[in-house]
Amino acid sequence: AAGVIQSPRHLIKEKRETATLKCYPIPRHDTVYWYQQGPGQDPQFLISFYEKMQSDKGSIPDRFSAQQFSDYHSELNMSSLELGDSALYFCASSRTSGGRNEQFFGPGTRLTVL
């Protein structure tokens, strides 16, 4: 079965640089979520899109932005990177059915900011 695809899998950046993370949801899934997970932490919700429209915003810094494109893939853009942005970034997708919103996570992008 097709899974969520994320690229790149690893990314190393310097402070103050920018980064773009990409997510390709499971086909026919209508919602995409972005989560950030620091070392030893639980995943923190950043932002979500339903049918290409932003549906909710969590603890996402103003330096970050995201969008979902017509082919349903999503990109998370991160600017003025800080050391504290080093984390695993997960994209998840879901297709709501009968109120059940099962979210399936991609393999993640490990971002290291030096």
Added chain:
Amino acid sequence: QQPVQSPQAVILREGEDAVINCSSSKALYSVHWYRQKHGEAPVFLMILLKGGEQMRHEKISASFNEKKQQSSLYLTASQLSYSGTYFCGTERYGGSQGNLIFGKGTKLSVKP
């Protein structure tokens, strides 16, 4: 608002059982359970919607007490492959659909 998971960690021998609890101070629409191995993505186990609902994934089952805003995950006859960190993710009534708030996780280690 973050759900509270207990215990924080548990060590089992193969074949032993364990229970992981997740409780919230807010009314819950649903509870999602995930297992995550180190450096990997969280893997979806099950979702519980209605109070009293019980679900099963292989030898792992879960229940949801909507009135108490609690969910429990039951691991029966544990296997080595069950090792990992288990997270509950909660959707609240009045929150945006799908916006999961995760507990801090329960680290489960299964020894031979």
